[in-house]
Amino acid sequence: MPLWIAATIFAAFMQNMRFALQRQLKVTTLSTGGATWARFAFSVPLVGLALLGYLAMSGQDMPRIGTGYWPYVIIGGISQMTATACVVALFARRNFYVGITLKKSEVLLTALIGLLVLGEAVSGPVLIAIGVGFAGVLVLSDPPKEIGLPWTARVFNAASGYGLASGLLFGVSAVFYRGAILSLEGGDAPLRAALALLTATFIQTALLGLWLAIREPGQITAVIASWRISSLTGLTSMLGSMGWFIAFALQTAAYVKALGQIELLFTFAFSAFWLREKTSRNEVIGIALIIASLALILWAGLRN
Template sequence: MTWIIFTCFAAFCQAWRNALQSKLSGELNVVGTTLARFLWASPLALIYLVTLYQVQPVELPTLTLTSSAFVIAAAVMQIVATGLMVLLFKQKNFAIGAGLAKCEAPVAALLGTLFFGTTLTYWGWLGVFAGGVAVIILSSPERIKHISLKTVIIGLACSSAFALTSLWVREASLSLHLPFPHSAAWILFSVITLQTLILVSYLLMRDRMTLGKMFALRRPVMLTSLMSFLGSLGWFSAMSLQSVPYVKTLGQIEIFFMMLISAFWLKERARRKDFFALCLVAVAAVLVMFH
């Protein structure tokens, strides 16, 4: 049940990363806020990888064309997904879009079943469905007329991009044929490094002013990168051990952590439907943990 521990840890870190990144979006543009997630995560991923080899040496991976393609696809798609999430931060009705972006589990279940050979039990499908309903309830506005079509489209595109990222990360990890956790660590380092190189190169060529702003905001940027690295470490490890839909469904306990952050850090009051959604998430978590 190691995947459960990694998933809960990832959900906790992701809740904090989203809160930090949301605040940064008020100071930086979309590319800068997206880069904040990866900038300092790459050296941390390298330290983690080297430490693993010091503790338990194993053979080095042999990168094939297939594994390289999965790494590149996952890196690019996660940049796209993060950029879409940052766009959601800037929408007036952010909540519904963010909720749709969190529908990653059912999207991953559908795409995984159709294209990646993923199989789920009946209880597993029920858990994925319950989790999807929970995030929609959590993010639904008080009145249906407040829903913006643009926000809905961005949210669905975001969840699809995150789902594809997760599926490709799992395929990349399995393609290395290394023991856990070394396989997950190699993919983590490869994906984050490639993402950092892509975004830094873009800003050096097109928008050096944003790099200057990031240096001025180095403390929140470093905190965002740290929580992003820890979250990715949890997600990549969990997805190396278990099917993506199960991991992402259990990962919706992030809602619980987000409610705590909102209550104690942002000083926001929870609504009644938030507690109902949290109960649904708990049901979904139980179903996927004991499917």
């Protein structure tokens, strides 16, 4: 099995666990910003230790930072941080499974962003898949009907906005992270991935921590007080992000994100058997359309 496939499947599994933990933080003790910051703050030291440990074991030198690295990693980090906040806010509006599925518009958008930013072209079948996936997102974003509420208000709602915004921003972060990793010179894929991840996570922790200190006094203290869950959030975040970054170092972002749709299966199992949440007919149709579109993207990617 190619390393990028194994890394992607592992990353998707860990990401599902991390979102479940963040959901718990959001609905119990923390604000959207606090639950988002918990992910980054507790993962920074873990990423740093992983980087130092891998350097010592592999005997490699630290990769050299090439042209374009800092713009790529800063834009990628800010996009990922904002996207994570959108997903956390979404948990309060729709059930866990549908929230994650709406976020999956990131795969449909990553192919387009990758073409525009890195020149990594997509094929005709991928463009067809984008249309199918968009239809699925529209179906998913239509909540249960309410008397007197027009169709436009049911489709273009806050839940839909959070889901699509997170998808766009996660797509931006994936492409820009790949650009950052490719701009590093020297070292193997895991080492370059670890350095880019450490840089991005440190930037995210500092920026969001400053925001919380100014705009939400007390949230940083609350995050520290919830260390039992927050530390697990940081651990799963570090493991999942390392998987994504290694995959981005080896394969185009669009195909990595396409394979990452296996997360939907993990999420469905968690939602059905742990949270015992129910899914409506519209949600099933929307999910089926999105899965079909992403399967087509993956098929096209594996042919190349």
